Amino acid sequence: MMAFEVCRRGRDARWIVRLGNAIYGSYLDKEQALLDAVDAARDALQAGREAQVWVRERSDAARIF
DSSP states (O other), X not given: OEEEEEEEETTTTEEEEEXXXXXXXXXXXXXXXXXXXXXXXXXXXXXXXXEEEEEEETTEEEEOO
């Protein structure tokens, strides 16, 4: 299962997409991070892999894809 996580990171609180311990991308806003994470998850699904997208904000997490 590939789990793409959209969350904030660093002093400037940029949005990132993580895949496991690796950072998949860094974005100025949440919307762009979500769009990229969903695109990556769709690509994974087309390649026959299971994929999910999660948004993590502080102590909350929500699966969106």
